[in-house]
Amino acid sequence: MPAAPTDPRLLRAFLTVAEELHFTRAAARLHVAQQALSRDVRRLERDLGADLFVRTTRQVTLTPDGERLLPHARxxxxxHDDLLAAFGQARPLLVDLNSPGPTTGRRVLHRARELAPGHELMARYESGLTGAATEILAGRLDASFGRYAGLDPTLRAGLDHHPVRYEQMAILLPEAxxxxxxxxxxxxSLSGETVYAGAGNPRTPEWTALAEDLFSAHSIHLAPPLPLAVGDEEFERIMAKTGHPVLAVQNFPTLPGTVLRPLISPIPLSPLSLVWRKHLSHxxxxxxxxxxxxxxxxxGWLRRPPGSWIPSADEEAMSGGPTLPLRGPTPR
Structure with missing residues (x-):
């Protein structure tokens, strides 16, 4: 073991490579040259007197000593991040809002900026919690919003969440x-209709699964997968071409030639949580x-209206997430 404390920069280099298992991707994530990253990892190995990675031309894997170091490095x-934050030197927090527009996540973000004016909260738009969750676990994002219970259990294992809101679901209909x-x-009244709910989009399977649960009880058909539309203009074009109604939430921005109507009988709810990487302190x-x-x-975001519908898995997740008192010291 080293006689002097290990430089946090070297530990961060090690942790990033351990998470990516790829030096090029790790260097890009840290915004450093790959040669400099390799040099930092080798220096840490010298300091610790242990090999941390097995490097071949095909792959990078952790050695037993690397596995042993991983939880300590985290x-x-x-x-170290806590120490910097205590003295106003915290790095920016990267927050995924899924999409632009008057979303619940945007309102939370704006209020958080008012509560913590000395810290930088940067918005990102990854479009879908599953897509964002992989970025959070890789350290490229810090937090996002979406349906926590709909994530794959392997993703949820590395995440925490804070229930935020039950959003009433709506349907985007062509004007005709x-x-x-x-x-x-x-x-x-939608029985027999074909409705688009993101089928085939690898970023949003949690939303599609929620739609399938809802549709199955009302003989509504899930629209088949479409080419992944990136950007509002492409999404509008694809939706106009297919003519399918689109499952949405009440604050979803309407598209040209469409109307947004709330769904009732029963009132379906989309559960929204704030989701972040476990052990993140900021x-x-x-x-x-x-x-x-x-x-x-x-x-009243977490008050369910009478006659509402939500899957049991979401009901459990929304009632069992971490809580935070409303009152208390305001972050610096």
Whole structure:
């Protein structure tokens, strides 16, 4: 073991390579040259007197000593980040909002910025919690919003969540659709319809699975996979071409030639959580959680309307997530 404390920069280099198991990707993530990253890892190995990786031309794997170091490195770096945060030197927190527009996540983010003006919260748009979750676990994002219970258990194992809101689901209808003149759409009236809910999109399977649960009880057909549309213009074009209604939530922005109508009978809810990497400690994350709690309390975001529908797995997740008191010290 080294006689002097190990440089946190070297530990961060080790941890990034351990998470990526690829030096090129790790160097890109750290915004350093691959040669410099390799040099830092070798220096750490010399300091510790142990080989941490097995490197071949085909792959990079951890040695037993590397596996042993991994949890210690995570704890040391978390403590180091806490120390910097205590003196106003925390790095920016990267927060995925899924999509632009007047979303719940955007409101939470804006309130968190007011609560923690001394810290930087940077918005990202990964479009879908499953897609964002892989980025969070890889350290390229810090937090996101979405349906936590719909994530694969292997993803949930590395994540924590804070229940934020039950969003009422809605349907985006072409203006020419026979139901478009109604103020709300009863689910039984969609029986036999084909509705788009992101089938085939690798970033959003948690949303598609929620739709399948809902549709199966009302004889609604899930639209088949479509080419992945990137950007609002492409999404509008594809939706206009197919003519399918689109499952959405009430604050979803309408597209040209469409109307957005709330779903009823029963009222289907989309459960929304703030999701982050386990053991992440950051004052801006505390601000996000406090903002979600504050807005939820004042606007009744976690009160379920009578006659609402939600899968049992989501009901359990939304009632059992971590809580944060509304009152307490405001992050610096």
């Amino acid at each position: 704890r040391v770096l978390a403590a 659709h026979p139901l478009s003149s109604r103020e709300s759409i009863a689910l039984p 004052p801006a994350l505390t601000a996000l959680r406090r903002a979600a709690t504050e807005l939820g309390e004042t606007e």
